[in-house]
Amino acid sequence: MHRFRFESIAPAPEDAYVLARVTLPRGDTIQLHTHDFAEIHWVEQGEGEHRVNGMSVPVRASHLLLIRPTDVHGFECGGDQDLVFVVLAFRRKTLTHLRTRYFSDMPSFYGGTARLPKAVELDGEQLRLAGAQADILANAPRTLFHLERFLLNLFFIIHSHPSRQVPAACPNWLRRAYTTIQCPEVLTGGVKAFKQVCGRSAAHVSRACRQWLGATPSQIVTRFRMDHAAKQLAMTDRSILDISMECGFDSLSHFYRLFKQRHGISPNQYRVRNKFTAGS
Incomplete structure (x- = not known):
């Protein structure tokens, strides 16, 4: 199995990234391989199979694949069209820097430790925004500044709609449950x-959540509960006790502890900071 090195594909040693468009003709394959860098694949046309880490996952136009340096993968083109995708390759240390600086509280960032890499199906608006950034x-210039600017914008586009964080190949029953649990009336019921x-x-x-979402059911529910609480603190004058009870907590101290773990400050501090920002 071939292992690619970033230095072998970068046109110049100082380049922070490599951006290319790849066309895979009908019936052709890209053999299984690995590399010492991260990749983002953005499917523009066609459909096929992504063979990755011992599994085969369908891919089609509008899918965005976040490939980790540890993934072993390849592609096969299927359907009536060539499979066309844009590939962005960048060094492992850039991914590590972004995870540490901006996403340390997000275990599922860039696929986390899930068996399969993260795959997202972009909607029309997300495609338009991502396309503009890619242009x-x-x-x-292939500098680190321009790379990080693009990646942060892309991650914002992806994570601006929580339901879109579900991998494209995720089972429909888990996808529906992941969306439904975000409703406050369901969120109160917890895990x-x-x-x-899920049914x-x-x-x-539990197994499916770890495989497809890179987190346990408890972690998923807690994340949505804390994000819902943050919105209520920022947008309403409801008491913190009332908000914590709506989120399904009987213990206010437990709510405070989990909120601080998620947002880095207490609910009181979050509310004060938000009101100050809104009025400044």
Whole structure:
């Protein structure tokens, strides 16, 4: 199996990234390989199979694939069209820097430790925004500044709609449950409600969440609870006790502890800071 090195594909040693468009003709394959750098694949046309880490996952136009340096993968073109995708390759240390600086509280960032790399299906607006950013990157000097600017904008586009964080190949039942649990009336019920919405055994739900979402059911529910609480603190004058109860907490101290773990400050501090920002 071939292992690619970033230095072997970069046109110049000082280049921070490599951006290229790849066309895979119908019936052709890209053999399994690995590399010492991260990649982002953005499918523009066609459909096929992404063979990755011992599994085969369908891909099609509008899919965005975040390939980690540890992934072993290849492609096969299927359907009636060539498979066309844009590939952005960049050094592992850049990914490590972004994770440490901006996403240290997000275990599932860039796929986390899930078996499969993160895959997102972009909607029309996300495609338009991502396309505009890619055009800028294509014509920019290949510096770290322009790379990080593009990546941060792309991650913002992806994460601006939580339901879109579900991998494209995720089972439909888990995708529906992941979206439904974000509703406040369901979120109050916590992990029990999440598993009921899934309609599968507790063990099956736990395995699927780790495989497809890179987190446990408890971590998923807690994240949405804390984000909902933050919105209520920022946008309403409801009491913190009322907000914590709506999020399904009987213990206010437990709510405070989890909120601070998620947002870095207490609910009181979050509310004060938000009001100061809004009025400044």
